Amino acid sequence: MNPTGRLRRTTDGIDLELTRAIASSREDVWASLTQSDRTALWFGPWEQLPENMIRVQMAFEEGAPWSEMHIDACEAPSRLAVSMIHDAGSWSMEVLLTESQGTTTVTLTQHLSDTEGIGEIGPGWEYYLDMLVNSRNKEPLPSFDDYYPAQAGYYSSLSPR
Numbered sequence: 001m002n003p004t005g006r007l008r009r010t011t012d013g014i015d016l017e018l019t020r021a022i023a024s025s026r027e028d029v030w031a032s033l034t035q036s037d038r039t040a041l042w043f044g045p046w047e048q049l050p051e052n053m054i055r056v057q058m059a060f061e062e063g064a065p066w067s068e069m070h071i072d073a074c075e076a077p078s079r080l081a082v083s084m085i086h087d088a089g090s091w092s093m094e095v096l097l098t099e100s101q102g103t104t105t106v107t108l109t110q111h112l113s114d115t116e117g118i119g120e121i122g123p124g125w126e127y128y129l130d131m132l133v134n135s136r137n138k139e140p141l142p143s144f145d146d147y148y149p150a151q152a153g154y155y156s157s158l159s160p161r
Contacts, residue, residue, distance in 0.1 A: 122155030
């Protein structure tokens with residue numbers, strides 16, 4: 001598994017950006033990101049809460065913990081932005097979908113204040129994006145052990161551009 005992420009400096013901090021190409025329509029990929037029965041295949045199921053909140057089970061993490069997320073933007077079928085506050089801190093991320101000639105590009109961006117922990121964060125998103133792709137292709141799901149610690153050095157050495 002070769003790491004694909006890159007860091008980009010922004011006015012507010014640093015963005016970690018990863019992409020995957022999926023041979024499917026944007027609407028179908030959108031459903032994989034927003035329908036609980038489909039997110040359960042690669043990330044975990046979720047349930048609606050009041051006030052633009054959802055509760056997500058991180059089904060492939062140790063102990064399959066539940067976390068609350070705020071839906072910051074939901075612009076079907078092109079942009080989903082969420083933020084999460086949990087024991088490890090707060091996370092803000094978004095997914096953009098663009099389609100060209102029957103292929104949808106998924107761009108996941110996590111907005112960071114600094115690069116602390118990037119050696120763990122980057123491999124985690126590589127793993128989850130490959131989980132998304134493999135679940136859609138009905139291929140065996142990858143093992144996180146193939147991503148971390150193998151990709152930690154790559155991510156730790158990245159400099160924002």
